[in-house]
Amino acid sequence: MKKSIILAAGLGKRMKSSIPKVMHKIMGKPMLSYVIEASKNAGIDEEIIVVGNGKEIVMEYFGNGFKYAVQKDLLGTGDAVKSASHYIEDNDTVVILCGDAPCITSATISKAMDFHHTNSSSCTVITARLNEPYGYGRIVKENNRILRIVEEKDADETVRKINEVNSGVYVFNGKELKDSLKHLSNKNMQNEYYLTDTVEFLSKNSSNPVLSFLLEDSFEMTGINDRLRLSQVENHMLKLKRDNLMKSGVTMHIPESIFLDYDVEIEKDVEIYPGVSILGKSHIHNNVTIYSNSVIINSDISEDSIINANSVINGKKT
Numbered sequence: 001m002k003k004s005i006i007l008a009a010g011l012g013k014r015m016k017s018s019i020p021k022v023m024h025k026i027m028g029k030p031m032l033s034y035v036i037e038a039s040k041n042a043g044i045d046e047e048i049i050v051v052g053n054g055k056e057i058v059m060e061y062f063g064n065g066f067k068y069a070v071q072k073d074l075l076g077t078g079d080a081v082k083s084a085s086h087y088i089e090d091n092d093t094v095v096i097l098c099g100d101a102p103c104i105t106s107a108t109i110s111k112a113m114d115f116h117h118t119n120s121s122s123c124t125v126i127t128a129r130l131n132e133p134y135g136y137g138r139i140v141k142e143n144n145r146i147l148r149i150v151e152e153k154d155a156d157e158t159v160r161k162i163n164e165v166n167s168g169v170y171v172f173n174g175k176e177l178k179d180s181l182k183h184l185s186n187k188n189m190q191n192e193y194y195l196t197d198t199v200e201f202l203s204k205n206s207s208n209p210v211l212s213f214l215l216e217d218s219f220e221m222t223g224i225n226d227r228l229r230l231s232q233v234e235n236h237m238l239k240l241k242r243d244n245l246m247k248s249g250v251t252m253h254i255p256e257s258i259f260l261d262y263d264v265e266i267e268k269d270v271e272i273y274p275g276v277s278i279l280g281k282s283h284i285h286n287n288v289t290i291y292s293n294s295v296i297i298n299s300d301i302s303e304d305s306i307i308n309a310n311s312v313i314n315g316k317k318t
Helices: 031-041 055-062 077-083 106-118 174-181 197-205 227-247
Strands: 002-008 046-051 067-070 093-098 123-129 138-142 145-150 164-173 210-214 277-279 295-297 312-314
Touching: 002 031, 002 077, 031 046, 031 055, 031 093, 031 106, 046 055, 046 077, 055 067, 077 174, 093 106, 093 174, 106 123, 106 164, 106 210, 123 145, 123 197, 145 197, 164 174, 164 210, 174 197, 197 210
Parallel strands: 002 046, 002 093, 046 067, 123 210, 277 295, 295 312
Antiparallel strands: 093 164, 123 164, 138 145, 138 164, 145 210
């Protein structure tokens, strides 16, 4: 069975917020939603969400369609995965995902799982090459096999020169993941249990290799730690959505001034003027013109409509 463990328990202190970090919204949806959707669309059978800080808020929003594991003491990523290990069977394929890294795609997850099985890996680490790798765990290799991952604070000068870094996303065999979790130690600068230490354990003790799967687009590994990065990720996703809509037959005047929520649907021959916001689950049908500075919320706009400038249309509630 294919399962994902989604790490969503972090405090997110730099967000300076009373709500859990993973519940902050990007284009109208909590960032955790994007990770869950990527997991489902990659063909994973079951998502296990590790919760901690504000767990009631997360569990109430996402409901009963998932398994939940509670990380009580927030002692690092290894401790987080260990809190969910009772859901893992020996023959499972397990993908570890970060709830605060919403840019990961289902295509990447699916390709990494295929790579993992084709190469009979004990663990596959999704990695990226960065010109400025500061702050990331470095991938230490020998003959294309990963020996270990070294966190920035524990790295010496030689290791810090390595530009291949850990994305925080892994594919494990279930049995080998559980075995390696039993051997974690917190003897490091942070006094935490690093999931990365499972890599070194498996590289030394498994008959199967630990390999890396290199991201084509390093932006997919972008994690969100503060509201500045939240804004940068939202701008990135917004541009992708606007670009795709324009390619499909939507006209946007000064597109960077137009805000769209993730679930908005817009059909062809729609013309949108600057400063428009289309929010919620709005659906804009063919040949609609929306003039400047209008706001459309959870509304179904019928074909051939004209929305005058500065209009506010608030439709069905969600």
